[in-house]
Amino acid sequence: MSAARKRVAVVGVGTMGSQAAWRLAARGAEVVGYDRYAPGHDRSAAGGETRIFRSAHFEDSRYVPLLKHADTLWEQLQRETGRELRRLTGCLLMGPTEQQQMATVLESIAEHGLDHEVLDTEALAKRFPQYRLEDGDAAVLDRRAGLIRPELTIQTAARRAEQLGAVIHRYTTVREIVPLADGVEIRTDAGGERFDAAVVTPGPWVNDLLPDLPWEVEIRRLISAWFVPTTDAWFGEERPAFIRTAPTHFYGLPSPDGVSVKLGLSQALHKLAGDPNQLERTVQPEELEIFAELIGRYLPDLHPDPTRLSVFMEGYTKSSRPLVGPLPGAENVVLLAGFSGHGFKLSPAFGDIAADLALDGTSAQPIDFISTVDRVAA
Numbered sequence: 001m002s003a004a005r006k007r008v009a010v011v012g013v014g015t016m017g018s019q020a021a022w023r024l025a026a027r028g029a030e031v032v033g034y035d036r037y038a039p040g041h042d043r044s045a046a047g048g049e050t051r052i053f054r055s056a057h058f059e060d061s062r063y064v065p066l067l068k069h070a071d072t073l074w075e076q077l078q079r080e081t082g083r084e085l086r087r088l089t090g091c092l093l094m095g096p097t098e099q100q101q102m103a104t105v106l107e108s109i110a111e112h113g114l115d116h117e118v119l120d121t122e123a124l125a126k127r128f129p130q131y132r133l134e135d136g137d138a139a140v141l142d143r144r145a146g147l148i149r150p151e152l153t154i155q156t157a158a159r160r161a162e163q164l165g166a167v168i169h170r171y172t173t174v175r176e177i178v179p180l181a182d183g184v185e186i187r188t189d190a191g192g193e194r195f196d197a198a199v200v201t202p203g204p205w206v207n208d209l210l211p212d213l214p215w216e217v218e219i220r221r222l223i224s225a226w227f228v229p230t231t232d233a234w235f236g237e238e239r240p241a242f243i244r245t246a247p248t249h250f251y252g253l254p255s256p257d258g259v260s261v262k263l264g265l266s267q268a269l270h271k272l273a274g275d276p277n278q279l280e281r282t283v284q285p286e287e288l289e290i291f292a293e294l295i296g297r298y299l300p301d302l303h304p305d306p307t308r309l310s311v312f313m314e315g316y317t318k319s320s321r322p323l324v325g326p327l328p329g330a331e332n333v334v335l336l337a338g339f340s341g342h343g344f345k346l347s348p349a350f351g352d353i354a355a356d357l358a359l360d361g362t363s364a365q366p367i368d369f370i371s372t373v374d375r376v377a378a
Helices: 017-026 061-081 100-112 123-129 150-163 203-211 285-298 345-362
Strands: 005-011 030-035 051-053 093-095 116-119 137-142 147-148 166-171 172-179 183-188 191-196 196-201 218-227 243-245 250-254 261-265 308-316 325-328 330-337
Touching: 005 017, 005 183, 005 191, 017 061, 017 150, 017 196, 017 330, 017 345, 030 183, 051 061, 051 250, 051 345, 061 100, 061 150, 093 100, 100 137, 100 150, 116 123, 116 285, 123 137, 137 166, 137 218, 150 345, 166 243, 172 285, 172 330, 183 243, 183 330, 203 218, 218 285, 261 330, 325 345, 330 345
Parallel strands: 005 030, 005 196, 030 166, 093 243, 196 330
Antiparallel strands: 051 147, 093 137, 116 137, 172 183, 183 191, 218 261, 218 308, 243 250, 250 261, 325 330
C-alpha cells in the first residue's frame, strides 16, 4: 500500500505524537490522532515554558546524528508555520573534567565537528559572572543550542498536521490497542476504528495503556522552579541555557521574558509519580531545599525563594535509552516511549522516524542503539 493511502493512528498527540502527526501528514498519510486531553496540555511531560536544545550530547555521542536531523526539522517547522519555536542562545555545559559525561561531550564535539568554545575559569567569570566553577571544572559553550518552547511547539505541530489533513480527536482516551494481522484497531469509549498502522506515544500513561510491555518504564514526578536574579548578568547580550553534570546534575534557562531563571533537576532527584492520573502537584517546602543548596553553591546571584513552581512527569528506562520501534509481535504498532529526560530536543527527528517506520517499516536514521528490535527486555 502506498504511503499516500495508508491510514495511521497517532495515540497521544503530545511531545512525540504531535511531531509524528505532522511528519505523517506531510507524507500524504491519512492521520487520525487521539489525545486524552488536547495538544499542549499541562498534565504530562511537556510543560514548563522552555526546554533545552543542544548539539553536543552527554549520554551517548550516537545521538548527535539524530540531533542534526532534529535541528533541520526544527527549522523546517518554523518556516512552515511562521512561529518561533526555538531560539538559539547557546548552552553552557559545566562539570568536573574527569567526569564521564563531560568526557562524552568533548568526544561528541570532536567526532562530529560541532561548533563550540571551551572556557577556562577566568574567561567564564568575565563573560558569564552568574556562574561559579569549582577546582577541576570545565566549561564548554555549545553554540548550536538554546531554548525550545514546548507547549507552543506541540500545539503548532498538531495544528500543522491538521492543516495537512490530519484529524485529531481531543479529550478522547484510548482504552486498548489491538494488533491485527493486517493492521491495528484503536478502541475508545466511542468504539473501535481500524488502521493500517499506529504510532503510540503515550508519555507517562505507557504502563496503563500497555501493561504487558516487556520493558520497564519508570514514571517520575519532576519539579521546575523559577528564581529571580539579584543582578543583570543573566539577561545580557548572551543568554545561554546551562547544564551542570556533577556532583549534582541540574540545568537552567533564563526565561524568555527576561524576568527569572528556570531550574530543573536530574532523574536521581525525582520521586516516583505513582498513578499518572493522580499526580501530586503541590510542592512541599522540603522539596525546595536542594534548589537552595545548588543556588548557594553555583548560582549565588539568584534569590533562593522561587516565584513559580511547576510539576510534570517523565518516563525513564533502566538504560536511559528510549524505546523506539515496533511492539514485539505487532509490527504495525510503532512505540515511542521512555525518553528519560532528553527527548524534547529530538522530538521532530523521532516524529520523522515514527513516520518512516509506520509507512515503510524501516528508517534510514541511525536508531539501532535505541530500537525495540532485538532489544533485551528490562
